[in-house]
Amino acid sequence: MSVNIKIKNAVKSYGANTIISGLSLEIHAGEFFTLLGPSGCGKTTLLRMIAGFNTIEGGDFYFNDKRINLIDPSKRNIGMVFQNYAIFPHLSVKGNVAFGLKNRKYPRERIETETQKFLELMKIDEFKNRMPDKLSGGQQQRVALARALVIQPDVLLMDEPLSNLDAKLRVEMRFAIKEIQNRVGITTVYVTHDQEEAMAISDRIAVMKDGVIQHIGTPKDIYQRPANLFVSTFIGKTNVLEAQLAVEGARSRLLFPEGLEVPLDGLREEFRKGQKVIVSVRPEEFVISTEPNGGLRTVVDSSVFLGLNTHYFVHLDSDQQVEIIQESMIDEAIAAGSMIYLTVKPEKINVFTEDGSRNILDGVNNDKNEEA
Numbered sequence: 001m002s003v004n005i006k007i008k009n010a011v012k013s014y015g016a017n018t019i020i021s022g023l024s025l026e027i028h029a030g031e032f033f034t035l036l037g038p039s040g041c042g043k044t045t046l047l048r049m050i051a052g053f054n055t056i057e058g059g060d061f062y063f064n065d066k067r068i069n070l071i072d073p074s075k076r077n078i079g080m081v082f083q084n085y086a087i088f089p090h091l092s093v094k095g096n097v098a099f100g101l102k103n104r105k106y107p108r109e110r111i112e113t114e115t116q117k118f119l120e121l122m123k124i125d126e127f128k129n130r131m132p133d134k135l136s137g138g139q140q141q142r143v144a145l146a147r148a149l150v151i152q153p154d155v156l157l158m159d160e161p162l163s164n165l166d167a168k169l170r171v172e173m174r175f176a177i178k179e180i181q182n183r184v185g186i187t188t189v190y191v192t193h194d195q196e197e198a199m200a201i202s203d204r205i206a207v208m209k210d211g212v213i214q215h216i217g218t219p220k221d222i223y224q225r226p227a228n229l230f231v232s233t234f235i236g237k238t239n240v241l242e243a244q245l246a247v248e249g250a251r252s253r254l255l256f257p258e259g260l261e262v263p264l265d266g267l268r269e270e271f272r273k274g275q276k277v278i279v280s281v282r283p284e285e286f287v288i289s290t291e292p293n294g295g296l297r298t299v300v301d302s303s304v305f306l307g308l309n310t311h312y313f314v315h316l317d318s319d320q321q322v323e324i325i326q327e328s329m330i331d332e333a334i335a336a337g338s339m340i341y342l343t344v345k346p347e348k349i350n351v352f353t354e355d356g357s358r359n360i361l362d363g364v365n366n367d368k369n370e371e372a
Contacts (some may be wrong), residue, residue, distance in 0.1 A: 007025040020046060020211040041211065108327075153188065207230075266363065282349075285348045299315055
């Protein structure tokens with residue numbers, strides 16, 4: 001049975017160093033929820049608090065309505081998948097998968113049935129008699145996942161489970177993990193620093209920085225309308241430009257130092273005043289022209305052809321570097337040294353306060369503002 005997880009005002013300290021201070025969060029039953037952030041932001045610390053591996057200096061943790069702060073990790077009915085797999089080297093694949101069932105002293109027939117079910121579900125049945133040192137990294141990770149799921153936990157916790165795999169295997173395994181999670185329907189909390197991985201597999205993502213949740217939302221919400229500049233720059237690539245916001249009655253415009261003017265719709269009412277702002281323009285949100293059109297004047301430094309898209313690296317008159325992604329054309333790429341002019345897709349760009357702390361446009365969906 002999947003559970004929802006509620007965390008209220010969580011605090012984690014090591015001596016005088018507070019890692020997490022007053023964090024609140026709700027994870028829905030059956031949801032694939034990812035904690036995403038740079039190294040040292042507190043995501044693994046929070047995961048280990050849910051698991052019971054870390055002490056809790058403050059706040060309350062609940063599985064449904066059951067407070068779990070003082071419950072031993074072995075009694076929380078969780079499955080755990082670690083970065084280093086942590087499968088037993090002296091047991092076969094089948095022995096590893098069956099371990100948790102035997103430890104719980106289930107009847108032999110049920111152990112056999114459930115073990116076989118998850119060997120087949122994880123597509124490792126043909127390796128069931130192999131020892132771990134005869135398996136590839138991807139196969140070992142499938143064994144670890146099967147062992148975690150076979151005990152039918154209420155919650156599955158995964159800590160950077162794909163970081164030791166090569167790029168191709170990571171892509172294969174993340175889709176396998178999502179497919180299995182959908183099929184089993186278990187509440188899953190997943191930790192990663194890989195933005196693309198988080199975007200590919202998550203129902204919702206919590207972006208963390210310095211022990212504080214910055215934004216909780218769907219991958220689409222976080223990418224298209226990030227809550228602040230940190231989230232915008234951490235999720236995917238973006239170009240950060242300074243501009244002046246001009247408001248004249250119902251009309252709003254962005255005025256860039258290089259002369260570009262961009263009409264701005266969807267400005268939140270409380271920000272309808274002239275002010276300095278920070279504009280986030282993702283590489284695909286630029287439009288290139290080779291003719292003067294009132295856009296930002298830039299010079300092409302280099303380009304990289306990647307099949308579907310071509311990446312251009314250019315600099316403005318101010319020498320600021322900018323990256324642009326455009327669909328590749330049949331013609332040759334624009335040559336280095338060429339002068340081009342950039343406009344933007346105004347409906348897609350994001351605009352933040354001068355300090356980057358808030359997105360001033362409508363459409364920001366941030367579940368962290370809900371009462372946890």
